[in-house]
Amino acid sequence: MSGNNIDETTLRSRQTLIIGIGNPYRKDDDVGLYVARKVRETGLENIDVVEGVGDGIALLNVWEGASRVIVIDSVISGREPGSVYCFDAINEEIPTDLFTGYSTHSISVVDALELAKVLGKLPQRMILYGIEGNEFSLGVGLSPQVQKTADKLVERIIEECRL
Amino acid sequence: MKSRTIKVDYLARVEGEGGLNIRIKDDKVVDVKLRIFEPPRFFEAFLRDRKYTEPPDITARICGICPVAYQMSSSHALETACGVSVDGVLRKLRRLIYCGEWIESHVLHIYMLHAPDFLGYQDAIEMAKDYPDVVQRGLRLKKIGNDIVTLLGGREIHPINVRLGGFYKVPTNSELKALEEHLEWAVDAALETVRWTGTLPFPDFEQDYEFVSLRHPDEYPFNEGRVVSNKGIDITADQFLDYFEEQHVKHSTSLHSVVKDRGEYLVGPLARYNLNFDKLPSSVQQAAKEAGIAETCNNPFKSIIVRSVETLFACHEALAIVKDYNRPKKPCLEVKPRAATGHWCTEAPRGLLYHHYTIDDDGVIQDARIIAPTSQNQKAVEKDLLGFVQKNLHLSQEDLTWQCEQMVRNYDPCISCSCHFLKLNIERE
Secondary structure, eight states: OOSSOOOHHHHHHSSEEEEEOSOTTBGGGGHHHHHHHHHHHTTOTTEEEEEOOSSTTHHHHHHTTOSEEEEEEEEOSSSOTTOEEEEETTTSOOOTTTSOOSOTTSOOHHHHHHHHHHHTOOOSEEEEEEEEOSOOSSBOOOOHHHHHHHHHHHHHHHHHHHO | OOEEEEEESSOSSSBSOEEEEEEEETTEEEEEEEEEOSOOOOHHHHHTTSBTTSHHHHHHTTOSSOHHHHHHHHHHHHHHHTTOOOOHHHHHHHHHHHHHHHHHHHHIIIIIIIHHHHHTOSSHHHHHHHOHHHHHHHHHHHHHHHHHHHHHHSSSSSOSOEETTEESSOOOHHHHHTTHHHHHHHHHHHHHHHHHHTTSOOOOOOOOOOBEEEEOSSSOOSSOOEEEETTSOEEOGGGHHHHEEEEOOTTBSSOEEEETTTBOOBOSHHHHHHHHGGGSOHHHHHHHHHTTOOSOOOOGGGHHHHHHHHHHHHHHHHHHHHHHOOOOSSSBOOOOOOSEEEEEEEEETTEEEEEEEEEOTTOBEEEEEEEOHHHHHHHHHHHHHHHHHHHTTTSOHHHHHHHHHHHHHTTOOBHHHHOOOOOOOOOOO
8 A cells, every 4th residue: 555545454464565655746856756666666565665754653553563663754854865764663773863853843763763663652663764865856856876786776675574 | 031932943843933932031921932034926916917717736735734725625615706606425525635634734734743742752763662652553543544535535635536526536336435445444443542642641721712713513623514603703704804813023025914903813624513502413522522622622631532533523523424425426516707806715624624715707816825833823822832831840950841732732823724814915105
């Protein structure tokens, strides 16, 4: 399934949940959604894909009960565009300034993760990918370096899901 | 001469970008400025020349927290211009989606943004370590608000199913029925929330406000009513600009609204509650009284209790609408354009939201005006701060700064919503 209408019952009955986060109209900020979409298009079984969650707090409900979750978002850290960060979100400390919230009335991925830790609402396994973006102005389409990384990440995620 | 400055460069737990400057000289507060530096957004300008059917979708983008309010005010204003009135089940569904927005917005503010202030935590994550059950209750309650907006609006943020005359698609009886059991839980959880907020410690501070909100003869207001105040205003929305005006101030990209020839006023939960207490169901009135607020409440810090009372009301109202629902044959009424101007106000979670549109015979928008609740409250926030700081100069810098931020958060300001811009005239000599 995809989109914003999240059927939690369906999600919990499946194995891996892929969550892409971003704004499709802010160029490289689309990268999380792009990866999620590409993974969905492969039609792999036992995978659920959520492209965009409008409300950071809703992430807690989306991933609760899933056995394995993969989240993909863009980051701005000053590294080379297209660089990839990969965190074991259950066991590693994640720098809070890397995945910033899009709204102070909502919460960021990392905040949602922290809140889920405190409330015992984490999935069993969770990988958080951050892809360094280059261009976040208004418009559509990924920068070439980001596109290249995103396509490699799609392959890597598909491979992981097949295991 | 002793002077002291309180400066908060960047306000946390509010929507949008703002800061605060307070100057104290010889134990007297000489200047308070809520600085809004969120860039202006020009929504009114780019609505011009668009089709009359577009504002519900375009203006919803002004705010991620209260898009329904923008959809409701714009739809009503344009329907009025076109001589259409939406009634019956479709009217009830509009109240229902508004209930959803009030629940999600109020609960977010109560649990995630405001309660940590009263209990001395930096944020809700810290608070959740000591109050996990309370935060869980808040998250579940908020989700029910989101679910209502998702069901009726198509998605939880920036809904896409609202249109002039009603909705693109209305839910089936069974889809709405599925909410019933959740709303029954929500009524109990909201009552617990009222009781819990009533136990928080409140600074002793009251102001003589001019409260402004809608008032409807039969119901607690969402979509309809006259614009009234406790100081004599009682008008229709089309008289709004005769009584209220927006002023540009140098330190803010948000305009400041005032009652003409009088000054600041207050919109939002506290105003609605004070002007419409008699329209709340008796069980909700009782809960408010038990939580320690009487029929009138002038302490802005207690707005957290009032928000929880309104949440309880919204859960009651939503449950009643869901129980009574019978799917209408058509999801919307036809709205044909004609050259006219339409004005309307509805009650966003943060208060009165005024829209007006002038369209031509082909339905092309000639003029648009939007006055958001946060900009209406800017002056009241500054006056509260002035009064509060003056009374609490004995506090340490740290405590006073903390309480000033808390004071701003009493309003749950949505700074992003409030930023539009005055018409710009350049004169060259």
